Amino acid sequence: MELISLKNVSVNSKLLLLKELGYGSDGEFVLSANGEKAIDKYAEIPVRVNNMVILPGSTVILDNNEFSIASYLEEFGEDALG
Amino acid sequence: MPLDNPVSDITEGVTKGFLDWSIDKITSFLQKLENREIAFIEEQKTIDIVKEQYLSGESKFYGKYIKDKKFLFLARLGLALRKVEGDKERRGNLRDKIFKKYSVEGLHIAEFVENGILNRYVGILIEGLISIEKLEKDIEDILKNIEKYTLFVQWTSNKAEIVKRADIKVNSNSPKIFIVSGFKLAAQLVRDCTESFIIMLNDYELERFSTGDKEILFFKRKAL
Numbered sequence: 001m002e003l004i005s006l007k008n009v010s011v012n013s014k015l016l017l018l019k020e021l022g023y024g025s026d027g028e029f030v031l032s033a034n035g036e037k038a039i040d041k042y043a044e045i046p047v048r049v050n051n052m053v054i055l056p057g058s059t060v061i062l063d064n065n066e067f068s069i070a071s072y073l074e075e076f077g078e079d080a081l082g
Numbered sequence: 083m084p085l086d087n088p089v090s091d092i093t094e095g096v097t098k099g100f101l102d103w104s105i106d107k108i109t110s111f112l113q114k115l116e117n118r119e120i121a122f123i124e125e126q127k128t129i130d131i132v133k134e135q136y137l138s139g140e141s142k143f144y145g146k147y148i149k150d151k152k153f154l155f156l157a158r159l160g161l162a163l164r165k166v167e168g169d170k171e172r173r174g175n176l177r178d179k180i181f182k183k184y185s186v187e188g189l190h191i192a193e194f195v196e197n198g199i200l201n202r203y204v205g206i207l208i209e210g211l212i213s214i215e216k217l218e219k220d221i222e223d224i225l226k227n228i229e230k231y232t233l234f235v236q237w238t239s240n241k242a243e244i245v246k247r248a249d250i251k252v253n254s255n256s257p258k259i260f261i262v263s264g265f266k267l268a269a270q271l272v273r274d275c276t277e278s279f280i281i282m283l284n285d286y287e288l289e290r291f292s293t294g295d296k297e298i299l300f301f302k303r304k305a306l
Contacts, residue, residue, distance in 0.1 A: 002120045003129060004111065010100035017108050017122070043179050053129075054122040056115050064124045066162045066172070067179035069132040074155050078136050081121065081129060 001082030006052065014049055021059055025049050030061055042071035055081070135161040140201060147204075147218050153225045156180070156188050160195025167196070190228050199232075199263060199298055200224075202291055206259060206300060224259075231257040235275075237267035244271060245278045252283060252301075260286065262299040269297040 006014060015025050023038060024031040030038040030047040037046040040063040053062045053069070057076050062068040073080055103111070114120040123129055135141055141158055148154040159180055166172040181189045194200050200221075207220050224231055233248050244262075252260050262279065264272035273292075276299060280288060286301035 001118065002114075003126055004120055004122045005126060006122050006124045008101055010102045013101065013103040013108070016103065016105065017111070020105075020108050020112055044182070051124050052122075053124065054115065056118040056121060059115065064128050065179065066128055066132050066166070066176050067159065067183075069129055070136075070155070070159060070162060073132065073136060074151070081133060 001056075003081075011049065014052075017054075018049070021054070021061075023061065040068050042068045131162055131165050135165060143204075144195075144200075147214075147221055148225070149218060150222060150225070152184075152188075153191065153222065156184060156191040156225075157195045157200065160192035160200075163192055163196040164198075187229060190232070190234055191225055193234070194225075194228060194232065197263065197265060197296060197298070198291075199261060202298070202300065203259065203261070206289065206302060227255070227257075230255040231259065232261040232263065235262060235264035235268040235272050237264075237271065239268070239271060241271065241275055241278070244275050245282065248275075248279060249282055256303075258303050260301040262301070264297045266295050269295055272297040272299065 018025055018030060022033050024033075024035065028048060030049055030052055032038045038061055039045065040047050041060070043063055043065060045063055047061055047063050051064045053064045054060070055062065055072055057072075057080070060072060062072065069081075111120060111122075115122075121129075135158055138161060141161055144154055144157045148157055159176065163173060163176055163180075166176060177189060177192075180192050184191075203224060204217075204221065207217055211217060230251060233244070233251060235244055239247075248260070248262060251257075260283065262272055262275075264270075269292075276288075276290075279299065279301065283301045286303050289300040289302060291298040291300070
């Protein structure tokens, strides 16, 4: 699996990517379709646009931290990230 | 949707020097995302840290002998904690998340692995190994009863309190192996208590693991 770094991607491109995925943003946080802050389902915290991870598997948007990534691997298998 | 009205701080000036993706590029990315060919991440180091721990020999070992999924996950998080040991912010962040989800007991399991206690404990078990099934059972037993069989010394404790707590744990639970651990400032406290432990636990023999900032005592019941 190829990992695309979001570090040097413009904010507008990130917002466009989120929009195409059915999400939005208030400029700081990722918003779900209903306008509420999208929550990292593992760490149970709101996801910031400048610290997000977008992973395959019904499109999982998470906060970029070791706990959430490890939780994702637990759910989708050790090989889920190639 | 707020996307239609990006907030004022998202200006061209802010994005200058950053990559701009066209809608075609993004559509192509989405197709690849759906096919599980790509993922997007702010900082690749996070995935690298986690993947490295999952692929490590120690993780594979635990994967083989720890059957309980929660315990195995906490063990792997412990390996991740070890990996980020020198990064105070990253380590603190991970510890907080483990604590929030799994409380102090879960954090202790992760720290048990982080500080190399579990792998040394397994070493002691292997010395008297009867069967693989027994090894698996004993590993699960220590993780399940970590608060009963282990004393995690805090730097804020005092010597009398530490010795008393150890006495209560040993007398209440009669562990085959009783562990006392202290890290950083607490390591010296453990060292200061060691003689008292030896006198108190006279039917146990001591195996000591000591480095500059870690002091781990394994008291093995002599009947073992």
